Amino acid sequence: MINSRIRSFAFAGIEARPVWVEVQISSGLPAFLIVGLPDKAVAEARERVRASLTSMGMALPAKRIVINLVPADIPKEGSHFDLPIALALLCAMEVLPYEEVARFAALGELSLDGRLNPVAGVLSASIEASALSLGLICPAMQAQEALCGGDIAILGAPTLLALINHFTGLQALTPPVFSEMEPVPADKPLPDLSEIKGMETGRRALEIAAAGGHSILLSGPPGAGKSMLAARLPSLLPDLTQRESLDVSRIYSAAGLLKDGRPVRRPPFRDPHHSATLPALVGGGNKARPGEISLADHGVLFLDELPEFSRSALEALRQPLETGRVSIARAALHVTYPARFQLIAAMNPCRCGYLGDASKECRKAPRCGEDYMARLSGPLLDRIDIHVAMQPFVPLDYLSGPSGESSAPVAQRVAIARQRQYARQDGVKNAQATLEQMPVTDAAQTLAQKVATRFRFSARGYTRMLRVARTIADLAGETEIQSPHIAEAATFRLRSGQD
Structure with missing residues (x-):
């Protein structure tokens, strides 16, 4: 009984x-x-x-x-x-x-x-x-x-x-009343783009990545400003929508990381060290807890020194980058976590970092660069929308150069571009848009096909180039993708070593 x-x-x-x-x-x-x-x-x-x-x-x-x-x-x-x-x-x-x-x-x-x-x-x-x-x-x-x-x-x-x-009726508990709470205050102000001088190509790529939710790889010698640029991406991103906030808050609640019961309002920014293990990055362990890619859902996952991560951990990112989720299978447990994250990665061109600089590169050049890049598989690089080669840092140019545009106006342009995407694609960012959702002119279509044929893009690479072009068009306020948008997107699609 x-x-x-x-x-x-x-x-x-x-x-x-x-x-x-x-x-x-x-x-x-x-x-x-x-x-x-x-x-x-x-x-x-x-x-x-x-x-x-x-x-x-x-x-x-x-x-x-x-x-x-x-x-x-x-x-x-x-x-x-x-x-x-x-x-x-x-x-x-x-x-x-x-x-x-x-x-x-x-x-x-x-x-x-x-x-x-x-x-x-x-x-x-x-x-x-x-x-x-x-x-x-x-x-x-x-x-x-x-x-x-x-x-x-x-x-x-x-x-x-x-x-x-x-x-028992001795003392009634007061029912809680929902109050629209402010976001959890940040420990310190977000880094601002105005602190960056020069790096026009990198700044432009960062704005496009923020507007469309695109993944981006920054490559360049030590001190070129890769990490500095990546750290300013959160200052360009708009607040989470109500639906996104609920999705992210559920993950943080399940992980026991929701502070004071406050829902997550800002896109999360996760930057694990390159010594992170496979379960720490994608999730797992004894209780199949969410990993960094799930904690970065609807936010940013920053991987500095990308080739220094273990090969198995990096290859595990391929499926989540494509599907937006990760499935963790164990003998007695099968768990699926959301993983719709925006990847931003940074790397040196080789182990010494100075490949291409005759005064600093090691005696193994160019073989050292080939070996270092071999740590990253072609299928993983193919899933990255934007590739940016950063130029060496020149102290005199930095000291004498004017301050760059601050984050506020860039963030405003990003927010307007996001609104256009959400209205056109029912809440979907350009990074996940389908070809049917991206109207393109005939001239731009012809140019895109020529570029894809000339540089032997995969079907995935062709689609991702069009997605970046769609974001460039949104930033320009255009309803259709045009040839200049394709041309700019193609320059960000080409990786180092492609002719």
């Missing part, structure tokens, strides 16, 4: 799977058992629940208590099962009215004194609870996060005792 049961959730990636927490209290030797494929954190819930009840002057009955997590064939991980287990037990002990509690799903971690601690996945749980027509009980500090998941009843409680008082 089941005495009570409460809804909770098990997580697979960013998806929340409904789970019943069933409680049976029966005669027999005193015991407290948790079954249903619990991991170590779930099994330890019995001690946290027991201690929480003891701190309130309550005790479990001296009977056989069995907690069953249904369905039993899905692995249950995480401390968020503490709260539903405690509530189901209190209902079975007739401390709480079961009919009232059963209208809610619950998740939360218990401290030994009964406080509720934050857990990962509240936003996804709220979305699934809305689909089940249930309310959600969660820690008080995550109530705002839960409200982003749908128009459902939310109970944000600071302690287990506060929940008991609420359901």
Whole structure:
């Protein structure tokens, strides 16, 4: 006989799977058992629940208590099962009215004194609870996060005792009210383009990449300004749309990285070190957590010193760059994470970095450059929309040159170009647009075909050239792709070494 049961959730990636927490209290030797494929954190819930009840002057009955997590064939991980287990037990002990509690799903971690601690996945749980027509009980500090998941009843409680008082009518919890919060303030102001002098080609390429969401590779000698230029891309990007914000916030919620329950408003910028492992970059590990490419969803992934990353990690980027998602397969788990990121990469032309400079290049030139470029496969480079060869840094030119245009006017042009794309392509950036969504004049079409034939572009390369040209046209306010747009896009498509 089941005495009570409460809804909770098990997580697979960013998806929340409904789970019943069933409680049976029966005669027999005193015991407290948790079954249903619990991991170590779930099994330890019995001690946290027991201690929480003891701190309130309550005790479990001296009977056989069995907690069953249904369905039993899905692995249950995480401390968020503490709260539903405690509530189901209190209902079975007739401390709480079961009919009232059963209208809610619950998740939360218990401290030994009964406080509720934050857990990962509240936003996804709220979305699934809305689909089940249930309310959600969660820690008080995550109530705002839960409200982003749908128009459902939310109970944000600071302690287990506060929940008991609420359901027994002693003291009602105040329902949280959604407030349009400001984005989490940055630790420091974003770097501005005005700090860059010269680099006109690089600045133009960065503006195009920002406007269309295109991937970009900056190549040049040490100190040419590659990293400096890449660091200013976030200052050109517009805020996330409401849909994009929800998508990104779900990923950060699942990873436990959502600060103060605030939804992510700005495009994320991730810059892992080149020593990052394959699971760190694409996701995985024991619990198949999201990797850097998923944490950069609808944002920027900056890979400095691109050839220094492991070959396996770089090759793993090929599929996500094309499909916008990554699937992590394990023997007992299969998880798919979104990965619609904008790649910006930087590299030296060779290991010493001075290939082409007779006064500085090593004695292995040009073989050293060929060997260094061989670390990057052709299919990976083919998936990068824009290739920019940076010129060597000249200190006198930098000191005497005028300051460049600041980020604000460039960001305004980028925002206008994005609006044109979203209106034309139903919220899709040019970097993911199809050929049917890119009107082109006959002259431009002929030129594009000649360029593709002359330089032997692949079908992917041809499409990506047209996408860049479409962004250039959007920045110019043109409704159709014209020949000058194709010509400029072709110069960014050609890689070093192509004649």
